[in-house]
Amino acid sequence: MGCGPGSISIDLASRVPPGSVLAVDAEPSQVKLGDERAKELGISNIRLMVGNADSFYCGESNFELVFSHALFEHLSDPEKTLKHLRNYLRPGGLIAVRSQDWGGFVLHPETSAVSRALETYQAIQSNYGGDVHCGRKLGMYLRSDSRPDPGDISSSLSSSSVTGISSQLEDNSSQSSTAKANLSAVERFRSSRIFSRSVAVG
Numbered sequence: 001m002g003c004g005p006g007s008i009s010i011d012l013a014s015r016v017p018p019g020s021v022l023a024v025d026a027e028p029s030q031v032k033l034g035d036e037r038a039k040e041l042g043i044s045n046i047r048l049m050v051g052n053a054d055s056f057y058c059g060e061s062n063f064e065l066v067f068s069h070a071l072f073e074h075l076s077d078p079e080k081t082l083k084h085l086r087n088y089l090r091p092g093g094l095i096a097v098r099s100q101d102w103g104g105f106v107l108h109p110e111t112s113a114v115s116r117a118l119e120t121y122q123a124i125q126s127n128y129g130g131d132v133h134c135g136r137k138l139g140m141y142l143r144s145d146s147r148p149d150p151g152d153i154s155s156s157l158s159s160s161s162v163t164g165i166s167s168q169l170e171d172n173s174s175q176s177s178t179a180k181a182n183l184s185a186v187e188r189f190r191s192s193r194i195f196s197r198s199v200a201v202g
């Protein structure tokens, strides 16, 4: 759910035959990218569709797993979305969600330009109705949505954990390729719809 250009969903699909994957995103351009990528790779057990996480309808309701990465922090009502997603699970099915929490973001060395960029990113996310501290709340959302079926303990949604990722630039050549990738991302961002919103929030 919130599959973006489908990188995770396509990888999942490649691992689950004869099972299949339905990948959903609210943004048609992302779904199109994912569709093209799946075709390029010859992955045919995936269907990509445009839909909103808290209201989409796909005509199926027997999924073993609902998975979402980096979506819930963008939602204004994550609990409503969880309730909707749960309707698609078969008894004993699993929901797995992962979200960033900006409260745990530590950067060194920190420059004023990078700090400002991070503050602006968080302002944009909040401005859209998202929650920059969503990560720490996922367990609470899952527990409050838990409706265990009698005799079916695995449908109880109650597990959460916090993980950290640390990265470091190794040498000048990797710094240079990271800088190039970042510049190219900035160019793409300049032509995106959220660029003007970003300017509006500072």
Ligand SMILES: C[S@@+](CC[C@H](N)C(=O)[O-])C[C@H]1O[C@@H](n2cnc3c(N)ncnc32)[C@H](O)[C@@H]1O
Pocket: 001, 002, 003, 004, 005, 007, 008, 024, 025, 026, 027, 030, 051, 052, 053, 054, 068, 069, 070, 071, 074, 075
């Ligand atoms: C940060 S991207 C994550 C993409 C992908 N899951 C990943 O981890 O690479 C967030 C995605 O969620 C989508 N999204 C945001 N709000 C959504 C909603 N209400 N319903 C469905 N998708 C949504 C966006 O269009 C975007 O593609």
